Amino acid sequence: MRNGVKHRLDNMGRPFRALLISDALMLLAQMVGYVVLPWWIAHQGGARDLALYGMVLSVAAFIAMPLWSPFGDRIPKRTQIAVGLAARASIALLVAILASCGHYNIVLLIAAGIVTTVSDTIITPASSTIAAELIPAEKLSDALSLQKTAQAAGRIAGPALGGGMLAAAGTPAALWLSCALLMLAAMLATRIPPPSAAVLKTSGAAHWWFDLKAGLAVKWQVPLERGWTLVNFITWIFMGPALTMLIPLKVQALGLSGAWLGACEAALSLGMLGGALWGAGFLAKTFGRYQVRVGAGVIQGLALTLAGFTQWPLVLMAAFLCAGMANSAVVLIGLTHRTLAIPRDFRVRITAVNIMSTLVAGALGPAAAGAALTHWSVSHVYIAFGLASTVCATGFVLVPRFREFFSLDHEQVKDWYQLQYPQVFPAAAAQGEHGLDRPALSAASSKTSQAGSGV
Numbered sequence: 104m105r106n107g108v109k110h111r112l113d114n115m116g117r118p119f120r121a122l123l124i125s126d127a128l129m130l131l132a133q134m135v136g137y138v139v140l141p142w143w144i145a146h147q148g149g150a151r152d153l154a155l156y157g158m159v160l161s162v163a164a165f166i167a168m169p170l171w172s173p174f175g176d177r178i179p180k181r182t183q184i185a186v187g188l189a190a191r192a193s194i195a196l197l198v199a200i201l202a203s204c205g206h207y208n209i210v211l212l213i214a215a216g217i218v219t220t221v222s223d224t225i226i227t228p229a230s231s232t233i234a235a236e237l238i239p240a241e242k243l244s245d246a247l248s249l250q251k252t253a254q255a256a257g258r259i260a261g262p263a264l265g266g267g268m269l270a271a272a273g274t275p276a277a278l279w280l281s282c283a284l285l286m287l288a289a290m291l292a293t294r295i296p297p298p299s300a301a302v303l304k305t306s307g308a309a310h311w312w313f314d315l316k317a318g319l320a321v322k323w324q325v326p327l328e329r330g331w332t333l334v335n336f337i338t339w340i341f342m343g344p345a346l347t348m349l350i351p352l353k354v355q356a357l358g359l360s361g362a363w364l365g366a367c368e369a370a371l372s373l374g375m376l377g378g379a380l381w382g383a384g385f386l387a388k389t390f391g392r393y394q395v396r397v398g399a400g401v402i403q404g405l406a407l408t409l410a411g412f413t414q415w416p417l418v419l420m421a422a423f424l425c426a427g428m429a430n431s432a433v434v435l436i437g438l439t440h441r442t443l444a445i446p447r448d449f450r451v452r453i454t455a456v457n458i459m460s461t462l463v464a465g466a467l468g469p470a471a472a473g474a475a476l477t478h479w480s481v482s483h484v485y486i487a488f489g490l491a492s493t494v495c496a497t498g499f500v501l502v503p504r505f506r507e508f509f510s511l512d513h514e515q516v517k518d519w520y521q522l523q524y525p526q527v528f529p530a531a532a533a534q535g536e537h538g539l540d541r542p543a544l545s546a547a548s549s550k551t552s553q554a555g556s557g558v
Contacts, residue, residue, distance in 0.1 A: 119234065119237050119238055119246060119249075121291070121294050121295045122230075122233060122234065122237065122250070122295050123249060123250060123253040124253075124291055125184065125188075125288055125291045125292040125294075125295060126230060126250060126253050126254050126257070127253040127254065127256055127257040128257065128284060128287055128288035128291060129188060129226070129230075129257065129285070129288040129292075130253075130254045130256075130257025130261060131257035131260050131261045131264070131284055131288075132191075132195075132257075132261070132281050132282075132284030132285040132287075132288055133257075133261065133281075133285075134257060134260075134261020134264075134265060134368065134372070135261045135264055135265035135268070135277060135280055135281040135284065136195065136265070136278070136281040137261070137265075137347075137368070138261070138265035138266055138269065138277075138361075138364060138365055138368055139265050139268075139269055139274055139277040139278055139281065140198075140212070140278075141153060141347075141348065141350075141351045142269060142274070142351055142361050142364060143202065143207070143274050144156055144209070144212065145351050145352060145355060147207040148207070148209050150352060150473060150476050151473065152209045153348050153351075153352070153469075153473075154348065154469045154470065154472060154473025154476075155209065155213070155473075156209065156212065156213055156216060157344075157347065157348050157465070157466075157468075157469035158466045158469045158470045158473075159213050159216070159217070159466075160213070160216045160217060160219075160220045161463065161465035161466030161469070162466045163216075163217045163220045163221065164220045164221075164223065164224055164458075164459070164465075165459055165463050165466065167220065167221045167224040171221075171224050171225055180229035180230075180232065180233040180236070181233070181292065181293070181295045183225045183226065183229040184225075184226050184229050184230055184233070184292045184295070185289055185292040185293045185295075186225065187222040187223070187225035187226035187229075188222070188226060188285060188288050188289035188292050189289045190218065190219075190221075190222040190225075191219055191222045191223075191226075191285050191289075192282060192285035192286040192288075192289050194215045194218050194219050194222070195219075195278065195281050195282035195285050196282045197215055198212065198215050198278055198282075199275060199278040199279045199281070199282050202274050202275040202278045203275040203279075224458070227454075227458055228454040228458060231454050232442070232450045232454055233295075234246050234247060234250055236447075247435065247438055247439050247442070248379055248380075248383070248384065248435060251375075251379040251431065251434065251435055252376060252379040252380050254375075254379075256376055257372075260369075261368075261372070264280070264365075265277050265280075265281070265365055265368075266361055266362045266363075266364055266365010266366060266368070266369070267362065267365060268280055269361040269362070269364075269365065270360060270361050270362040270365075319452075319456060320527065321445075321449055321452075321453060321520065321527055321528065322453060322456045324524065324527040325520050325523075325524050325527055326503040326504065327502060327503055327504050327505065327508055327520075328453070328520070330501070330502035330503055330505070331441075331499075331502055331505070332456070332457060332460050333498075334495065334496075334498040334499050334501075334502060335457070335460065335461065335464075336460045336461070336463065336464045337464070337495050337498065338400065338464075338492055338495040338496055338498070339461050339464035339465065339468065340464045340467050340468045340471065340495075341404075341468065341488040341489075341491040341492040341495060342403070342404065342407070342468075342488070342492040342495075343461075343464060343465045343468040343469075344468045344469055344471075344472040344488055345407040345410070345411075345485060345488045345489055345492065346371070346407070346426070346430075347469075348469055348472060349411075349472060349481065349484065349485050349488070350364065350367055350368065350371075350423075351364050352476075352481045353410065353411070353419070353481050353482070353485060354367060354419075355481075356480070356481040356482065357414065357416065357419070359416060363416055366420060367419060367420055367423050368423075370420040370421070370423040370424045370427065371423040371424070371426060371427040371430075372427060373424060373427060374423065374424040374425060374426060374427020374428040374429075374430070374431070375427040375428070375430055375431045376427075376431075377427075377428050377431070378427065378428040378429070378430065378431025378432050378435070379431045379435060382428050382431060382432065383395070383399075383431050383432040383435040383436055384435075386399075386432060386436075387432075387436050391509070392436050392437065392440075392509040392510075393505070393506045393509040393510070395432055395436055396432070396433065396436045396437055396499065396509060397496070397497065397499050397500060399429045399430075399432035399433045399436070400429070400433050400492075400493075400496030400497075400499065401493055401496050401497060402425070402429040403426050403429035403430055403433060403492070403493075403496070404489055404490065404491075404492040404493025404494075404495075404496055405489070405493055406422045406423070406425040406426035406429060406489075407422070407426050407485070407488070407489035407492060408485075408486055408489030408490050408493065409422040409425075409489070410422040410423060410426070410485060410489065411481075411482050411483075411484070411485025411486035411487075411488070411489050412482065412485075412486055414482075436509075437509065439513060440508065440509065440511065440513070440516045443513060443516050443517045443518070443519070444508075444516050444517070444518070444519040444520045445520055446518055446520065446521050446528065449528075468488075472484060472488065475487070
């Protein structure tokens with residue numbers, strides 16, 4: 104397996120390998136913080152502070168994401184990643200200082216979290232879409248799988264490292280570690296070479312407003328995108344808390360230590376790594392993309408239901424391992440198709456809207472979980488949220504053209520949104536009126552008949 108991964112990496116080139124290292128370090132640092140901060144908040148402020156923290160940060164991201172997204176297609180993505188990571192590292196430094204002084208203040212932590220969240224709105228869309236600029240379309244599927252593998256590796260090591268530091272040295276030391284890792288990730292991100300394609304360079308409120316409207320219009324007027332986003336939104340209201348805030352509360356409810364929290368987070372990440380390395384691809388080839396995409400969402404919900412039901416730590420870890428593998432399948436199967444189907448000039452904006460809708464659900468989910476926890480136990484709330492996410496995941500069978508879309512190969516799906524819905528993409532004419540230099544979509548016109556016949 105090691106030689107196979109090395110061979111795949113060698114085929115991608117040095118720019119992409121630099122991206123993978125940056126992503127792995129970023130996730131490693133983030134996951135140390137994601138283990139330590141919820142643990143600190145849960146111990147000092149309880150479920151109320153934890154729910155408030157998650158809800159406010161999701162609202163902040165919802166506001167920041169649309170404000171930034173039009174610039175995401177115009178500013179070099181390497182710059183966005185490096186600057187965002189530098190901002191995160193600076194805030195991590197301040198939080199580590201607070202913890203070292205023994206000063207817990209939820210207001211200060213929320214303020215620091217808002218800055219971190221704004222940084223994430225810059226980093227995440229750029230990191231999610233830069234691979235399409237560094238890698239040819241025929242290698243993109245493999246590249247995205249490797250990227251998710253690197254991220255999953257960071258997610259595995261991060262919780263184990265964070266949980267170990269939490270148990271051995273306490274909260275301040277774990278937060279200092281997270282800060283140091285973020286600083287290293289920021290420095291390495293500057294070594295990602297810029298893509299060869301030119302970046303659009305314009306400024307002004309008129310251009311910003313035009314870009315924002317164009318991105319939102321595509322999201323709403325393409326039926327597949329609209330339905331896909333709606334189902335994801337509803338599902339994440341229940342799945343989000345089950346994968347985040349309810350985990351430390353469940354561990355605490357079982358009377359387990361912070362090391363067990365790290366072990367549970369590591370099991371979740373290990374499942375994601377296994378899914379990214381071979382699980383998602385194997386299942387897709389065996390059963391088909393559409394069947395696995397829908398089935399994996401259902402399995403993920405059932406695994407989270409088991410996590411809420413069980414009282415045994417090892418079963419809890421096994422449930423998170425299964426949920427992680429299913430999550431990789433949900434994320435990876437369709438990611439390449441969706442990336443290629445979106446015209447290049449719209450990728451950051453569409454990705455930003457996707458993230459924005461998830462963040463809204465991420466604000467509603469903790470609020471609903473927090474309210475439910477005032478009436479029911481953690482286990483009962485966990486079971487309810489797991490079952491609800493299972494039911495919601497079946498909604499993909501109702502998304503228009505979802506099965507048809509997953510039956511296409513990578514060549515047929517390239518620029519598919521524009522080929523199938525040309526009336527939704529008036530950008531070429533409109534940007535011409537604004538004097539923008541918009542590169543043409545690759546081979547869009549010459550492939551119209553082929554892609555049309557393919558679907």
